[in-house]
Amino acid sequence: MPDTPFDQPFPLGEPNDALAEYFTGPSYVAALTDGPLVVNNVSFAPSCRNNWHIHKGTDGGGDQTLLCTAGSGWYQAEGSDPISMTPVTTIRVLAGTKDWHGAKADSWFSHLAFVTPGTDVRNEWLEPVAEAAYAGLSSHENTE
Numbered sequence: 001m002p003d004t005p006f007d008q009p010f011p012l013g014e015p016n017d018a019l020a021e022y023f024t025g026p027s028y029v030a031a032l033t034d035g036p037l038v039v040n041n042v043s044f045a046p047s048c049r050n051n052w053h054i055h056k057g058t059d060g061g062g063d064q065t066l067l068c069t070a071g072s073g074w075y076q077a078e079g080s081d082p083i084s085m086t087p088v089t090t091i092r093v094l095a096g097t098k099d100w101h102g103a104k105a106d107s108w109f110s111h112l113a114f115v116t117p118g119t120d121v122r123n124e125w126l127e128p129v130a131e132a133a134y135a136g137l138s139s140h141e142n143t144e
Helices: 017-022 131-140
Strands: 027-031 038-044 053-058 064-071 073-077 083-085 090-093 098-103 109-115 119-125
Touching: 017 027, 038 064, 064 073, 098 109
Parallel strands: none
Antiparallel strands: 027 038, 038 109, 053 098, 053 119, 064 090, 064 109, 073 083, 073 098
């Protein structure tokens, strides 16, 4: 667990060891629901982000909604400007979208991830976010 407490309304959860190879830095996951609608609290240590990935699913499934609950982070869909996420920022990610999300360099970040149920719902994990691109995000600080 992290040395410094991170004040957030949901449990930090356990280290995200199962997907660690797709994250740059420590992340934690707490499952908040079971059943067909998956809701997880995902927390990222400063500078941690996930790789580019594509949400997949059929029969209406695979969309993801991200709701920032604490800290400050980034979301970016391929071909779009990055979006600064702070508490209550909500982003809908349609199945088939290539995207990434994670903490800002100087902040912990936590979001709820809601996944729309369907058939064959999964992520296709891709390449890490380029270090130079991530380092340049401070110029987008006011992007909403």
